Amino acid sequence: MNFLYNYFKLKENNTSIKTEIIAGFTTFITMAYIIFVNPSILKMAGMNTAGALGDNAKNFTAFNDPVVGAVLVATCLSAAIGTLLMGLLANYPFAQAPGMGLNAFFTFTVVIGMGYNWHQALAAVFISGVVFILITLTKLREMIVDAIPLTLKHAVSGGIGLFIALIGFKNAGIVGSNPDTIIAFGNLTKPTTLLALFGLILTGVLMTKRVKGSMIIGILATTVIGMILKIVTIPKGFTFISAPPSLSPTFWNFDFAGLLKINGSGAFAAFTSILAVILSFTLVDLFDTIGTLVGTGNKAGMLDKNGKLPRINKALLCDSIATTAGSIFGTSTVVTYVESSSGVMEGGRTGLTSVVTSAFFILALFFSPVAGLVPSEATAPALIIVGVLMMGALKQIDFDDFSEALPAFLTVVMMPFTFSIANGIAAGLIVYPIVKIAAGKIKGTHPLVYILALLFILRFVGMAKYGL
Numbered sequence: 062m063n064f065l066y067n068y069f070k071l072k073e074n075n076t077s078i079k080t081e082i083i084a085g086f087t088t089f090i091t092m093a094y095i096i097f098v099n100p101s102i103l104k105m106a107g108m109n110t111a112g113a114l115g116d117n118a119k120n121f122t123a124f125n126d127p128v129v130g131a132v133l134v135a136t137c138l139s140a141a142i143g144t145l146l147m148g149l150l151a152n153y154p155f156a157q158a159p160g161m162g163l164n165a166f167f168t169f170t171v172v173i174g175m176g177y178n179w180h181q182a183l184a185a186v187f188i189s190g191v192v193f194i195l196i197t198l199t200k201l202r203e204m205i206v207d208a209i210p211l212t213l214k215h216a217v218s219g220g221i222g223l224f225i226a227l228i229g230f231k232n233a234g235i236v237g238s239n240p241d242t243i244i245a246f247g248n249l250t251k252p253t254t255l256l257a258l259f260g261l262i263l264t265g266v267l268m269t270k271r272v273k274g275s276m277i278i279g280i281l282a283t284t285v286i287g288m289i290l291k292i293v294t295i296p297k298g299f300t301f302i303s304a305p306p307s308l309s310p311t312f313w314n315f316d317f318a319g320l321l322k323i324n325g326s327g328a329f330a331a332f333t334s335i336l337a338v339i340l341s342f343t344l345v346d347l348f349d350t351i352g353t354l355v356g357t358g359n360k361a362g363m364l365d366k367n368g369k370l371p372r373i374n375k376a377l378l379c380d381s382i383a384t385t386a387g388s389i390f391g392t393s394t395v396v397t398y399v400e401s402s403s404g405v406m407e408g409g410r411t412g413l414t415s416v417v418t419s420a421f422f423i424l425a426l427f428f429s430p431v432a433g434l435v436p437s438e439a440t441a442p443a444l445i446i447v448g449v450l451m452m453g454a455l456k457q458i459d460f461d462d463f464s465e466a467l468p469a470f471l472t473v474v475m476m477p478f479t480f481s482i483a484n485g486i487a488a489g490l491i492v493y494p495i496v497k498i499a500a501g502k503i504k505g506t507h508p509l510v511y512i513l514a515l516l517f518i519l520r521f522v523g524m525a526k527y528g529l
Contacts, residue, residue: 065413069152074410081154084409085417088156090274092400094443095140095158096425097280097435099392100132102228106168106179108132108311108391130306133429135390138308141422143383143395148415151375154361154404155354156418157383160396161447162221163346165228166482167393171338174481180316183388185335187315189342190385190394197377205347208509212465213489214351215454216472220485222451224476229444232437233257253438256287260442268446273403276443283439293436305426311391340516341486346394350380353397361405399450464500468493487517 065071065078100108109126136159143157171182196202230236230247234254239245247254264279272278287293320335354377358370365371376397383395404414455473460466472489476482491514497506 069411069413076410080408081413084404084407084414087407088404088418089421091403092398094276098440099136099159102164106172108179128310131311134308135392137422137426139387141419144415145419146379148412152412154409154414155401159392163394170481181319184315184317185338187388189339193381197381208507215457216469218454219452220473220476222448226445226448227477229441233441257438257441264442280439350397353399464496490514
């Protein structure tokens, strides 16, 4: 006991072992939905046996598929490692897991949109993880974060929220396609859509009443209702507890060579395509993690008098290592979760909170069969709710200043309208320096912004010339 008090400095942070354990469990319950949602998104990138055989990945829902099961294990392991490091190395009550938004970028932009397969996409995540480590150790990561305009940081968060919500509405059947109007209202008489609507309303009510673990409760309750209504079937011989699925289908399953041979394009096209993917992974992770660390740290009173978070480089290093490890296991980029604030609100103030959360992610591995019962209609409401939470960042943007409003607006709307997070980030970074020059506010724009804008322009040149 004395070791815990001394190592985590519990007394100095006005907390106790009991409080930290409760806080750790609260954080886990609040973000446990990622165990179900992350595999459901990555399987649409072909990370399942059906996808490997050429079938429509969206129609393959069984979590007992060996590849999807491996993604679930990778999700839990990367979350456990990142969160444990955050507790032991940085001594902060922040939890990590594969990021919502980045898994969507992995699936819908990199794989479906740009034509990479998931092996190549994982290779890009691995490279970005190594880049994360290098730029964190050299403090370049902090320099990049400081260079990006605050307006665009908020806009990226809001745009990803809108993009994720659109995916949720589509998976729920609430929104569909129409050749005349592009999108249309879904068929609300379908049992599966009604089930998703039930889940959305239930989760919304729970969130309104501030019930801890609202999203995971909503997912599980919707799944149970689906079973009662025979929308979800329980396979014969089902057990709630079992040994974790094998990690072998996704472990170190990279295709580095394929990154340079995408669609038979030339060297320049391949280079700009890879650069755009890695840069996008890097930027989105930067925004997600820094925003969460600073925002959650502020709630916990951890920021210094200058508004900076002490030991932030250690926290960023934990994120970098977790991303690299996660790609090796078989999942998309790992970020620090905003749901960590739930544990902070319960009194969590030290890394012991994170250690407890990490332990629960390990325990979750032995309940993996439960994930096999969860339909997309049950996870879709969670995507919509996450979208709502992320959209809150837009209130920080000064829309009265058009030089701030235009790049922020383009960042937000280009993500769902082009079905690409990268396009949204690119649009904002390209337009921002242009309107600032027009407004005579050149001095307020960091030189790195111009460099990033040029890189994204090169990316669009590659798209136009080579069809990427």
